[in-house]
Amino acid sequence: MLAAALSPILAASPQRIVSINLCTDQLLLMLAEPHKIASVSYLAMNYAVSPAAALARRIPQNYGQAEEVLRFKPDLVLASAFTVHSTNALLRKLGIPVLEIPVADEIEDIRNNIKSVATALGNSETGAKVLETFDRRFAKASISPPRPRAVAALYRENNILYGSNTIAGTFARAAGMENLADQLGLTGFSDLPLEILIEQRPDFVIAGIRSLHAQRGLLAYRNLHHPALARLLENRSLVRIPDRLWACGGPEIVDAVRILAAAHLKWRNQKIAERDVDKQR
Amino acid sequence: MSISSAEHRGAEHGHRQSILFGVLIFGVLAAFLVSLLVGPSKVGWTELIALLADPDVAPAAKQILIEIRTPRALLGFLVGGSLGLAGAALQGYLRNPLAEPGLIGVSASASLGAVLTLHTGLAGLFALALPLGGIAGAILAVFVMQALAGAAGGTLRLILAGIALSSFASALTSLALNLAPDPFAAMEMMFWMMGSLSDRSFEHLELAGPFILCGWALLSVLGRSLDALTLGEDTARTLGIDLNWVRSTLVLGVALSIGAATAVAGSISFVGLVVPHLLRRFVGSRPSTLLYASALGGSCLTLIADISVRLIAPGPELKLGVLTAMVGAPFFLLLIMQTRGDWQ
Incomplete structure (x- = not known):
């Protein structure tokens, strides 16, 4: 933040910034001086889903509705391309600049988003520092695919399987894992029936941590509580990555890469040990 | 009419009925078998035969057949049977061809009861809370319907009260899901309103099965009383039918079977309406015979619908309730056209 404070303050640099989406909240909290943040979304201070929750605690919340946003008299609104389009359009119509940030699926998307928000805030130097740290930590956490290489199913609530071109696919790849979705020819978020998962028998099932209002009976989690999945996991690994x-x-995805890379290497060593035992027989 | 021809007609009638029950039982067994063989994975009859020959067959096929498809097929049988049975019992008791658990709001209220136990955390405390919540919702709905549009209420009143109760219960379900900080609220709403049997396990069967069977037991003893009721309440009373007993048995039977079924499968409409209508002509309009025939018919229809949702859409699975509504709603309209005369 010191570097940001010292950087020349451009006349055009916005002073009252509102973010109405969890993902733009992160970028704003990471890149802007705290006094310039007028409001972040209500999810920003939820530790379960927000990596920068600690930074969001004293900042006013919003629920992403145009009227609420107007109350803060913002000179810049950050929204995701995923945000309700009518809200963005309405805000623009009222003369408020809205910066729509695309969803980040690949490392390059993450870098571009940091760059474009930092530029819009007039904090390019902070942006460059954040990027540099990220690149270094990411390179350190990543591993190249070991031999043997594990197949992982990124499988979450409501039978959603994450493909390679999603953020989860990106961190699994950085941990050297092969994505089950690729083997099945699926991209993006697909609906994968539990049956197919059982049939495919991946080496890893990577799920979330039920933290946001986690109730055992909730239907969304029925696939993850199914006895057939428990049976599959008896001799396979389940890795839970925080939501x-x-x-x-x-x-923050560096943390996920670390968890998965460690699990992957452990699995690889176990496989090699098993193979050696088989050879000796 | 001479005695011999009456006997002859009776014998012919009995013969037709045994054919009907034979066909229905065969249909249920066949649908159950197909239900085990159809699914998104390639596991099919070769794996099933291999499993029957050697229980230590490939673990994937075994898990898919035993832990995923078997409970689903069994639940389809129980849920469908409940819908058919409850539909026939309600139509017989209210003497109204449009009475059905889905249309008169029993299913929607059972959904509400189940959702409330889930989102208050009660279901997390003890597992039986879920079916009990569904049953409580269903009991309440049957009582409300009884009060608003009992036998004297007529078709129009029954349907209007049913619409109101259904909408109200659905709205409260949505409200409960909205208020709970649930990231999947929209999907959960869709499930509770449209019903589905996908990825159910033996746990669901153990939770709902006993209650459903108790409900069946209660409803199946109502046959004689419902037959007597076709002659009107006064006549039924002179025949020694205790109407209070009939009512409480019916309410409890419908609530147990539909409440428990809805708590694990969501609200599935129109099965309880269509099945008794399709079968009525084959049983000579006798409510007692219609009860058993409708239970089998409901099971068969629900299993077929559940097989269809797996076959029709290759991507995200169609919801079971969507399919039953798509088949049932036009049928319902047809019925309304036919009964239009009675409403004045």
């Missing part, structure tokens, strides 16, 4: 690391593509 906040799946929520938005940002520098």
